[in-house]
Amino acid sequence: xARLELENLTKHYGGxxxxxxxxxxxxxxEFLVLLGPSGCGKTTTLRMIAGxxxxxxxxxxxxxxxxxxxPPWRRNTGMVFQSYALFPHMTVAQNVAxxxxxxxxxxxxxxxxxxxxxxxxxxxxxxxxxxxxxSGGQQQRVALARALAIRPDVLLLxxxxxxxxxxxxxxxxxxxRQLQQQLGLTAIMVxxxxxxxxxxxxxxxxxxxxxxxxxxxxxxxxxxxxxxxVAGFVGRSTVITGQVREPGLFESAGxxxxxxxxxxAPGAASLVLRPEAIHLDPPPDEHNRLEGEVTFASxxxxxxxxxxRLSAEDRITVHLPNRGGAGLIRAGDRVSIGWPxxxxxxxxxxx
Amino acid sequence: xxxxxxxxxxxxxxxxxxxVVALGLLLPLGLLFRYSLNRFVPGEFMVDALTVxxxxxxxxxxxxxTVLWRTVRIAAIVTVICLVMGFPLAYVLARTxxxxxxxxxxxxxxxxxxxxxxxxxxxxxAFGSRGVLNASLMGLxxxxxxxxxxxxxxxxxxxxxxxxxxxxxxxxxxxxxGIDRSVEEAAFNLGAPPRLMLxxxxxxxxxxxxxxxxxxxxxxxxxxxxxxxLIGGPRFQTMGPLVYGQFIExxxxxxxxxxxxxxxxATLVLTSLSNILVxxxxxx
Numbered sequence: 001x002a003r004l005e006l007e008n009l010t011k012h013y014g015g016x017x018x019x020x021x022x023x024x025x026x027x028x029x030e031f032l033v034l035l036g037p038s039g040c041g042k043t044t045t046l047r048m049i050a051g052x053x054x055x056x057x058x059x060x061x062x063x064x065x066x067x068x069x070x071p072p073w074r075r076n077t078g079m080v081f082q083s084y085a086l087f088p089h090m091t092v093a094q095n096v097a098x099x100x101x102x103x104x105x106x107x108x109x110x111x112x113x114x115x116x117x118x119x120x121x122x123x124x125x126x127x128x129x130x131x132x133x134x135s136g137g138q139q140q141r142v143a144l145a146r147a148l149a150i151r152p153d154v155l156l157l158x159x160x161x162x163x164x165x166x167x168x169x170x171x172x173x174x175x176x177r178q179l180q181q182q183l184g185l186t187a188i189m190v191x192x193x194x195x196x197x198x199x200x201x202x203x204x205x206x207x208x209x210x211x212x213x214x215x216x217x218x219x220x221x222x223x224x225x226x227x228x229x230v231a232g233f234v235g236r237s238t239v240i241t242g243q244v245r246e247p248g249l250f251e252s253a254g255x256x257x258x259x260x261x262x263x264x265a266p267g268a269a270s271l272v273l274r275p276e277a278i279h280l281d282p283p284p285d286e287h288n289r290l291e292g293e294v295t296f297a298s299x300x301x302x303x304x305x306x307x308x309r310l311s312a313e314d315r316i317t318v319h320l321p322n323r324g325g326a327g328l329i330r331a332g333d334r335v336s337i338g339w340p341x342x343x344x345x346x347x348x349x350x351x
Numbered sequence: 352x353x354x355x356x357x358x359x360x361x362x363x364x365x366x367x368x369x370x371v372v373a374l375g376l377l378l379p380l381g382l383l384f385r386y387s388l389n390r391f392v393p394g395e396f397m398v399d400a401l402t403v404x405x406x407x408x409x410x411x412x413x414x415x416x417t418v419l420w421r422t423v424r425i426a427a428i429v430t431v432i433c434l435v436m437g438f439p440l441a442y443v444l445a446r447t448x449x450x451x452x453x454x455x456x457x458x459x460x461x462x463x464x465x466x467x468x469x470x471x472x473x474x475x476x477a478f479g480s481r482g483v484l485n486a487s488l489m490g491l492x493x494x495x496x497x498x499x500x501x502x503x504x505x506x507x508x509x510x511x512x513x514x515x516x517x518x519x520x521x522x523x524x525x526x527x528x529g530i531d532r533s534v535e536e537a538a539f540n541l542g543a544p545p546r547l548m549l550x551x552x553x554x555x556x557x558x559x560x561x562x563x564x565x566x567x568x569x570x571x572x573x574x575x576x577x578x579x580x581l582i583g584g585p586r587f588q589t590m591g592p593l594v595y596g597q598f599i600e601x602x603x604x605x606x607x608x609x610x611x612x613x614x615x616x617a618t619l620v621l622t623s624l625s626n627i628l629v630x631x632x633x634x635x
Contacts, residue, residue, distance in 0.1 A: 052536055072539040079540040085533040089555050098551075099541035143537075150541060 002063030002153040003028045004049070004186055009058035011044050018044045020210040021058070026154075029184045031177065033197040036207035037233070042190045043158060045207075049188065050156055051075050062153050073102070078152030082159040084139045086131040092118065092142050093127035099150035117149035118142075120179060137168040144176065148183070155180065157189035161196060173199055194234055206230050222274075228347045231272040238316045240271045250346060254313030259287040259341035265348060272345045275319035276303070282338025289338045292316065294331050304329065308337065387608035397604050405609035415593075415610070422590040423617065425504065425579075426572030429511045433519040433568045434561065436512075441523035441560075442553075446532065459520050467514060471581035474510065475501060502584035510578040515571050519564040526560025527553075562629055566622045573618045590614040 004026040011019040019041040026032050034042040047053040049060055051072035059068045067075050078099075086095050097114040105113070118124040121141035131139055140160060147155060157176070161169040177200040180187045191197050197204055198218045206213045206221060206229075214226040225231035232239065242252035244266050250258045252271070260271060282289050292308035295315075303319040306329060310316055318337060329335060390400040409415045444455055462470070477483050478500040485497040500506055530553065538548040554561070576591035583589070590610065597607030 050536075050540060052539070071544075072536070073542050073544050077540060079537065081533045081537060083531055083533050085531060085537040087534060087537070087552055087556075098538070098543075102542035102547065146537075146541070 002186060004154050004188070005059075005061040006045070006049070007059045007061070009045065009048055009060065010056050011041075011048060011053060012056045018210050019048070019055075022207075022212055023058075024205065024212075024215070026186060026188065028186055031180050031185075031187045031189070031200055031202045033201040033204045034188065034190045034207055035192070035194060035197045035204055035234070037192060040207040041210040042207050046156055046158055046188060046190045049154070050077050050079050076150065076153045077156050078147030078150055078154070079156040079158065080140070080143050080147050080160045082162055084131070084136075084143045084163070086139055086143055086146070088131055090130075091127065092123065092129050092131065092134070095131065095142060096127075096146045096149050099146065103150065113149055114145075117145040120148060121145045121175070136164050137172055140164065140172060141175070144179070148179070148185075153186065155185050155187040157187065159191055160189070162191075162193070169196070176200060198234075206233060208233075225272070225345065228270060228272065228349075231345060231347070236275050236317065236319070238273045238275065240273070240314055240316070242269065242271065243267065244269045244346065244348070248341070250344075252311070252314050254311030256290065256311055256314055258344070260344045260346050261342045262346055267348060269346050269348050272347065273316065273339065273343065275305070275317045276321075277343040278316070278318045278337050278339045280318075280320060281336055286338035287341035289336065291334060291336045294329060294333045294335060297329055297331055306335070308335070383608045383611060386604050387606075387612050389605040389608075391603045391605045396602065405606050406613070408606070409609055409613055418588045418590060418593055419613065419617065421504070421588070422573055422614070423621065425508055425511065425589065426569050426575075428508055429515055429572040430519075430565050430568045432508070432512050433516050434565060437516055437519035437523055437564065438557075438561075441520045442527055444520065444524045445527035456521075456524075459517050462513065463517055467575075467577035468581065470514070471510060471578050474506075474582060478506070501582060502587060504583075504587075507575075507579050507583045507587065507589075510582045511572050511575050514575075514578060515568040518567045518571065522564030522567060523557060523560040526557050526563070530556045558629060562626060565625065569622060569625075570618055573614065 004024075006022055006024045006026075009019060009022040010017065018039075022041070022045055024032070034045060036042045044053060048055045051067070051070060055068060059066055061067065062075065062077075087098065090098065093111070093114050096117050097110045100110040100113055115124055115127065118127055121144055123138060123141055123145065126134065126138065131142065134142070140163075144160075160176070161173055164172060173196055176187075176189075179185075180200075189197075189200060201218065203215065203217060204221055205215050208229050214221060214230045216224075221230060221234045225234065228239070231237055240250075240252050240256075240258075242250055242256075245251050245257075246266060248259060248261065250260045250269065250271050252258065258271065290310055292310040294306050295309050296305075296307040298305045299322075302322055304322055306318045306320065308316050308318060316337075386397065387405055388401050388403065390398045390402055390404070392398050440459070444452070444459070447455070449455070465473075475482070479485070480497040480499070480501065482501075484500070485494075488494045489497065534552060534556070535548055538552045539545075543551065574591055575589065576595065579587055579589045580592050583592075591614075594607055594611045594614065597603045597610055601607070
């Protein structure tokens, strides 16, 4: 277990930069998640930490040592792959013991440690199976045990859950998080699934186009997104485009005049609203009170999702908590909604 | 369609191939085996008999056992060379992301576009004692007497290797392509340097390709004809030319059939043996 520092890490392919100047300091024992759409450079960053990709610039320091140009087999990182990457010709026990064998650890200790790692993922009963005789979830837990058995300085998880079905995904991600906390491991996970990211992370990094857009806690990203991209990528949101007319007043493309905060400079801007921040039948003194026609209503269980048309140009998505006995609102109904001025976030610019 | 009709349809589809194999291979083979038990009487061509004296003659005459041993040795050496040279090439072809990949594969197969005999004839021109290479070297004063390249066992091995290499490369390439790249990365990540990754992960997983390529190369090596005749020269004997000689030049059909059967049996036994050995090593 160790502290991991990335400094100005960069990767060019041909003249194209896939990772540009990523700087991160990950303290010992932290679970950091790299979140972003495909092609944002998150996997390339992880692979540079593992040593599979040679950086074009910058450095990787693990436990105070510069490992930027060290080959992967001389870095003590434990990687879990999206495709599990178990050795199909070896049993589960041999798979888990492989890293220990490479470290020239004696047979007795090797077997004991492999079994201990398998016990951590509750698969010690299946040590003699071959990978192909196991389910996807079991295979991924073997892969996790194999990475943990070498007692890595940092655990690297490359979309480890994306090949599993939804229910298993939830189970395994909780298991990963609990083991990481129990063992006090430094861990980095790459994912494009925000729910997964929010569940396991101590801290999150949102990446886009090879750059870090924001680093912060779940709450930071959701409530105080640094830009429109982060606002749109983390959580559901409605983006209303328009103009800031004067400090505190936003006018939408469809002519709605809305009270907001943090909008000081007049000019083109967009207003981002979380669907659950909007409520039905607002009190008379609410900052923003609007009427709209329901164009689409769906019952999602815990919430009801409504799509409203507020004007010829403006649409909004609203999530209402399901308090039972609902289902009264249907497409075609007119409803009144509202939100306080401090719930929306205004970003300058049109893009 | 009823089940019976479907079955009849399937039978109809495999019948042509079965017939070709039966008529084109098994029938002549049966006849050949029968001939090998006949007696050869000079002047009388072939006399009906049921005797193993041809087989006894083959295995008691050191000339023939030497030819058999030489053939096996050459085929084995060629197979090992093809494996050692072919594996890296096959690996690169399997893993390359280049958009010229298909072109590269074509380049590997390209030598097969030229017939064995044509290629061997070309080498005679190039490497003969008065060939292009020797003439240039002597003309430049590098050597005073021509180097003997032609008509040696080494030359034959090089010749057969050149013909067989594409078969090995293609067999390996298709199997390596099916091995998940991340398995190799997992081995590196767990601390295996490239040498150990190759030995413990890549090679065992590529074993079906090694086996297929090895068997193909070995069989082709055992049965080589044009290359040993043209590059090995008239006095260089391997099993293939020996069979031809007995049938066409000596008109000794019974003994020719015997040599052919020994060649086939030796090839079959050795390939099955290596197959069993490899499987045993894999499933320890």
